[in-house]
Amino acid sequence: MPSATDKLTCVRCGREVRISRDSYEIFERMHYVCFHYEFEHDPYDPDEECDAGGCPSFKLDAPPRQLRDTAP
Secondary structure (H helix, E strand, O other), X not given: OOOOOOOOEOOOOOOEOOOOHHHOOOOOOOOXXXXXXXXXXXXXXXXXXXXXXXXXXXXXXXXXXXXXXXXX
């Protein structure tokens, strides 16, 4: 686990990881969002919500895909 003073850099975007520091190694040294788009989001368009729960591309004005797909 990184110390509180270590600067952690995301290997995907090159920016500093601050919020998800505790999961830095779990997310392959990336931000959660970078990890999601790198490994979990395909084959969806980045602007489209995928099937992964908590997808960062969810629409604020629409119900989550899981609710839309299961609605009667």
